[in-house]
Amino acid sequence: MSQRVPGFDTLAIHSGAQPDPATGARTTPIYQTTAYVFNDTDHAASLFGLQAFGNIYTRIMNPTQAVLEERLAALEGGTAALAVASGHAAQMIVFHTLMTAGDNFIAARRLYGGSINQFGHSFKNFGWEVRWADVDDPETIASQIDDRTKALFIESFANPAGFVTDIEAMAKIAHDAGIPLIVDNTMASPYLVRPFEHGADIVVHSLTKFLGGHGNSMGGVIVDGGTFDWSASDKYPMLSTPRDEYGGVVLHETFGNFSFAIACRVLGLRDLGPAIAPMNAFLILTGIETLALRMQRHCDNALAVAKHLKDHPKVEWVEYSGLEGHHNNALQKRYSPKGAGSVFTFGVKGGYEAGVKFVEGVEIISHLANIGDTRTLVIHPASTTHRQLTDEQREKAGAGNDVVRLSIGIEDVADIIADIDQALDKTA
Amino acid sequence: MDHDHYSDDYIRSILTSVKSVAIIGASAKQVRPSYFVMKYMMDKGFTVFPINPGHAGGEILGRMTYASLAELPEPVDMVDVFRASAAVPGITDEVLAMEPLPKVVWMQLTVRDDDSAKRLEAAGIDVVMNRCPKIEYGRLSGEIGWSGVNSKTISARRPEVRAGFQSFGIRNK
Structure with a gap:
């Protein structure tokens, strides 16, 4: 078995999940515990010193969570992963590992509205500056990079319209500047797009969406691509310099091509604290088994x-x-030949008022703020997910006032279409 | 031997047959990668002999440190190299002068010298380059997954459980 490279669907079921050694339980157990007994003080010291593999405290790691992490690393083709409480928590920890006060990063203007808020407002309190760029005009990226720029952040499929980003072009810009490319792959999932194959260095997800897939559990993940050289410059001291938190350990030297994931865990998650609940890790794992x-x-x-x-x-x-x-169809075929995802936007004739009537007129489609559920979902971004943005920001984010966003579920498609038709009939 | 890719079976056969290891470049400093590896291998039951001329006569993790391979008090199954690639040809000379020869020479991550590998293999010694035995042990036992690391292995068989809490071994196929 070891020499055969398993296919994606096999990895989605098996990665990280051997039978439980204590009981033989074949499904990964929910390890609902806060802490783990040490054999002796030397064992405890080895764990705290990062010298042994193993569990200490569920704020830092948990056996159910670990299966989820290895599975995501395998599905994305990365070296390691860290699961956390939400996609937002994943982003916070990624940037905490890369940035200090006074640093900046470049982000695509077309992003999930929640990310635009997090980057533009909350991150300011940490002294982290976001610089917005237009991914269709790469010069707007390169021209904003300076010696305090630490990363480039994009979405593979950009919320809300699902436009596919040219990941290879973005990777080239980032690498020419000596910074990593971070890709939020939530809307595509690794079944459709695997950003590491196109030059990305770090992948993040909201596991809440297609990976969990059933609208029942919050979660996020950071996946380490293992290719970025954190010691090539002095830009990333969390990885390249001795850390007082661990008596002088240099994480990149010690953990090599999975050091970013380790740094996110032992410096970020340990100290900031947004751990994923074991129950949520279990439910998301169950969802991932049927991802394909x-x-x-x-x-x-x-x-x-x-x-x-x-x-x-x-x-x-x-x-x-x-x-x-569609103007984005060529990029979609190149990066995601199996499909274009399930989240997209449309405009009802009659503008804002008609859009509101449509959203309020659906019967089996759910009006709520989420995507990537088995159920078909609908929302009016201008009044919800993108509400805090200015009119100009909304337009540039593809979430103008007349826009309705759908996240198509896996019901019988004839029933989805019938519900849409009856709701459209009510718009005029 | 293809030194760009090693089969899991090749690595597994080494880590399940070797009992004693000399670590060239073992450090007494607790934060050095060589200290991490030495401690881990001792925890997994390997008999380890640290080699470090600057620390010879002292102990690392309770084990007597030697200045060179020639001073080892008994034969070893494997020599693990924590030195820059440029030091490997000289180390190869020392290995080939050992009596009896070790079965394996293992070079850590970033350490590789293909000419030395050929000389060692010609003497019947198995060679692993640019790998870490702790990572490989953790990968093939499944332990490394506890840190969210992609072990690149899948199995529906019971992990090999060692004594105490949280310790897996490698199943010898």
């Missing part, structure tokens, strides 16, 4: 719905990169 089946169905249903909307007399426009002739 679900994701393909999400894509197939979404394409059918997008085509239906494109020809609908009450629809002004549809932004779905999977549609032939």
Whole structure:
């Protein structure tokens, strides 16, 4: 078995999950414990000193969480991963590991509204500056990079319209500047896009979305690609210099190509504290086992719905990169040939008012603020996820006032389309 | 021997057959990677002989330190090299002068010298380069997954459990 490289669907079920050695339980148990007994003080010292593998305290690591981490590392093709309480927690820890007060990073303007808020407002209190850039105009990225710039951040499929980003072009800009490319791969999942294959250095996810897939558990993950040289410059002292937190250990030297994930755990998660609940790790693991089946169905249903909307007399426009002739279709085919994901936007004829009527008129489609559920979801970004942004920011983020966002589920597609049609009938 | 890729079976056969290891470049400093590796290998039951001329006559982790391979008091199965690649040809001369020869010469991450590997292999010695035995042991036992690291192995068989809490061994196929 060891020499055969397992396929994606096999990894989604088996990675990280041997039978429980104590009981033979085949499904990964929920290790609902806060702490772990040491053999003796020397064993405890080895664990605290990072010299032995093993569990100390569930704020830092947990056996259920560890299975989830190894599985995500395997599915993304990374060296290691760290699971945390939410996608936002993942981003906070990534930047905490890379930045100090006075540093800056470049981020795509087209992002999940919650990320725009986190980067633009909360991060200011840490002295971390975000510089917004237009990924379709790479010069807006390169021209903003200076010697305090520590990373470039993009989404593989950008929320809310699902536009596919040219990851290889972004990686080149980042690497030319000696900084890592961070990709939020939430909207695509590793079933559709594996950013490390295109030059990304760090991948983050909200596990709450397609990976968990059932709308029942919050979680986030940081995946280490293992390729970035943290010691090539003095920009990343958390990795390249002796750390007082561990008596002078140099994390990059000691943990090599998985040192970023270790640094996020033993410096970030340990001290900032947003641990994932073991129960949530378990539910997300269960979801991941069917990722390939679900994701393909999400894509197939979404394409059918997008085509239906494109020809609908009450629809002004549809932004779905999977549609032939869409301006983003070539990038979608290049980066995500199995499908264009399930999250996209459209405009109802009649603008803001008609959009509100549509959202309030659906019967089985759920009006809520989430994506990547088995259920089909709808939201009006301008009044919800992107509400805190200015009109200009909303326009640039693809979340203008007339925009309705759908996250197509895995129900019978005829039922999704029927519900959309009856709701569109109510708009005028 | 393809030194760009090692099969899991090759690494497993080494780590399950070797009992004693001389670590060239072992450090007495607790934060050095060589100290981490030495401590881990002792925990896994290997008999370890630290080699460090600057510390010869002193102890590291309770083990007497020797100045060179020639001063070892008994034969060893494996020599583990924590030195820069440029030091490997000289170390190879010392290894080939050992009586009896070790079965394995292992070079740590970033350490590689293909000419030396050929000389060692010609003498019947197995060679591993640019790998860490702690990482490989942790990978093949499954322990490394506890740190969220991708072990690149999957199995529906019971892990090999060692004495005490939280210690896996490597199953010898």
